[in-house]
Amino acid sequence: MFSNNNSVFSQLSACLHQESVQLTLTTSEDLIEQIVRIAPDMIFVDSTLGKIHHIRETCLLLQKQMNGRHIALPPVLSIIEGNSGQRGEVLNDGAIDCVNYPFNPREVIMRVEYTLLIVAACQQGIAPERVSAPLYYGGADRSKYNYLASQTADYLEKNLASHMTLAQLAQRVNSNRNSLSEAFKQAFGCTIFQWLYHRRMEKAAEYLSRTHLDVQQVAYRVGYIDANNFSTAFKKNSTVHPVYFVCKMKNPDRIEAVNCPDIHKKLRSCVAFS
DNA sequence: CAGTTCTTTAGGAAAGCTGC
């Protein structure tokens, strides 16, 4: 299933190696080995060689192999050419997400982590909505608009919890409200606040699954003043409430069904055991 | 009964869209 294009994987490994991330990689073999170890069902497909149809075949095969297990998405992360327009195609074929080539280290980290998170959620029986990670500037086209958008994304990435209006944000990157909004949409295919919302939800899911922070603390860390609103936003994104998500991630045997009628009772008994 | 967490709703602020 994996590409034999070692130069691509070596560069990907190098990107992962550049940042402090749980995956420590030196070669393409390491990359594959470690991803397989962490998420054994995850498939890494290189689509830069034009063999996109492999993803569809991979997904069909995986669905057969799942046989009886509830899994919403075949855990496939695809590598695509930055400006090739393959994104929609590979996502429609069943890939969870894709990494743009040439690689942007931050994008690679973000997308691998996001894919692993989705895999973990699926393995715990939580079936998130089919929402890909926010589009991320791949670094291939340094046009004025893309530069402005990537500069803004970098700033937002470092300040997920900050509260800024579009006008303030535009001022910070030496632009204006309309130009920035337009540039961001052209570069990422979504509005600034849609992008920000998805990044916040991904970060929140990460905090909830990897730390012992409570809902309020997580809400605050990803930029929500009110935990109630955070809970609403989280449910909109992942179909389950934060407490249920934590419960399901940490105590998968405690709850049988996602949409059980007496959810509160089950939730509390579950949390009490965690 | 107090405390916690989630749900629902209304109002207002801010962002998005569109035409110029």
Next chain:
DNA sequence: GCAGCTTTCCTAAAGAACTG
């Protein structure tokens, strides 16, 4: 790049459900 209208989303508050 600006202005005006439309849409979206956040906040705050009240209440429900549940636990200890």
